Amino acid sequence: MAKVHIKNENKTVEIPDGSNLVDLEGKSSVIFACKVGTCGACIATIVSGAENLNPPGDVEKMYLDAFGGGNKRLLCQTVIKKGEVTIEY
Numbered sequence: 001m002a003k004v005h006i007k008n009e010n011k012t013v014e015i016p017d018g019s020n021l022v023d024l025e026g027k028s029s030v031i032f033a034c035k036v037g038t039c040g041a042c043i044a045t046i047v048s049g050a051e052n053l054n055p056p057g058d059v060e061k062m063y064l065d066a067f068g069g070g071n072k073r074l075l076c077q078t079v080i081k082k083g084e085v086t087i088e089y
């Protein structure tokens, strides 16, 4: 199982290795809307553990650039391979 630490909720959610972080829906207060990477509702900062995530695709990169870039991800487009990640939204 992979662990997602949600810094601003002071909470850790366990999800299976290889899961899309859209699985946080209902297990956290992260808001998802489109779930296809086009609305920006699920944008979050990756505080640590980015190496355990899939790399952003070209379309996600385009949206992230529009939202200021940095170490942000659209959680609905993010897969945790294994291990731990800390996010803040």
Ligand code: FES
Residues within 6 Å of the ligand: 031, 032, 033, 034, 035, 036, 037, 038, 039, 040, 041, 042, 043, 074, 075, 076, 077
């Ligand atoms: S839910 Fe719309 S971009 Fe993730």
